[in-house]
Amino acid sequence: MIENIKYHKMNGAGNEFIIIDNSDINFTYTPDIVISICSNSLETSCDQLITIEKRVGHCLNLNIWNKDGSKAEACGNASRCVAKLIFDEIGVEYVELRSENCTHLCKKMDNGGVIVNMGKANTNGKNIPISLDMDDTLNFNYNFEFQDLKKVKYTSVINVGNPHIIFWLDSINNIKPEVIGPLVENHKIFPEKINVSFAEIVDKNNIKLAVWERGAGITRACGTAACAAAYSAMKLGLASNNLNISLPGGILEIIIDPEGNIHKTGPVELEYSSSMTMEETDE
Numbered sequence: 001m002i003e004n005i006k007y008h009k010m011n012g013a014g015n016e017f018i019i020i021d022n023s024d025i026n027f028t029y030t031p032d033i034v035i036s037i038c039s040n041s042l043e044t045s046c047d048q049l050i051t052i053e054k055r056v057g058h059c060l061n062l063n064i065w066n067k068d069g070s071k072a073e074a075c076g077n078a079s080r081c082v083a084k085l086i087f088d089e090i091g092v093e094y095v096e097l098r099s100e101n102c103t104h105l106c107k108k109m110d111n112g113g114v115i116v117n118m119g120k121a122n123t124n125g126k127n128i129p130i131s132l133d134m135d136d137t138l139n140f141n142y143n144f145e146f147q148d149l150k151k152v153k154y155t156s157v158i159n160v161g162n163p164h165i166i167f168w169l170d171s172i173n174n175i176k177p178e179v180i181g182p183l184v185e186n187h188k189i190f191p192e193k194i195n196v197s198f199a200e201i202v203d204k205n206n207i208k209l210a211v212w213e214r215g216a217g218i219t220r221a222c223g224t225a226a227c228a229a230a231y232s233a234m235k236l237g238l239a240s241n242n243l244n245i246s247l248p249g250g251i252l253e254i255i256i257d258p259e260g261n262i263h264k265t266g267p268v269e270l271e272y273s274s275s276m277t278m279e280e281t282d283e
Helices: 031-039 076-090 177-185 223-235
Strands: 002-012 015-021 048-056 059-066 094-098 103-108 114-120 154-159 163-169 195-203 206-213 242-247 250-256 261-265 269-279
Touching: 002 076, 015 076, 031 048, 031 059, 031 269, 048 076, 059 076, 076 094, 076 103, 076 114, 076 223, 076 261, 076 269, 114 223, 154 223, 163 223, 177 195, 177 206, 195 223, 206 223, 223 242, 223 250, 223 261
Parallel strands: 015 048, 059 094, 163 195, 206 242
Antiparallel strands: 002 015, 002 269, 048 059, 094 103, 103 114, 114 261, 154 163, 195 206, 242 250, 250 261
């Protein structure tokens, strides 16, 4: 069956998304279809495809697809974009977004922006997951034996709805995420692969970050990576609970409350809305 499907092209701090409300259409997306949408057209080129699968009041169920056709459990920048769409569409000031592994609580800010309660971080090795028995995942003492990582001071592994590893360096100016990122992402100790970040502490309230996203490669921003870095830095005593995370696409602001909930805000932009013709395949 051929469908004419409306979509929105958005970005959160340069992290590019195609967002489709599939709640009435019930189109069946496959990895091949996702790859075609994300990679085969300039108009729909993006890091992730987000489909809204169900809407009940203020609660929405999402599917998050990486551009390689794999699924992601969570995406913080996408949550801000979807929330902004819904706020503008129906005039509400609060939405609850549910994806495969987490729930994001999104509120409209007085300045028109979106703040997302990303929930709490998980540092249990089995829940990241890692195929090693590790007591301290925030100071992850493992030798990857990659030359590019020789100057790493600390390594943190954490799950904030999806798995992340953060390499802490004095400077990330000369690091090449496109070289080391895929090697770490696909390393044997990470059974579900992992998102890879390189972080530099500027001061107690500022961190510079470069990210290689699992299933998407280099992106201009990654909301969950920013949250993972902020939480790890606070717990390691490297930074405060109120942080600006500087990424190539912009700055994400992170606050960690006394209960451990991670709150994130940052820029969000609707680039344009359009439609595309797609044919549903039988699989």
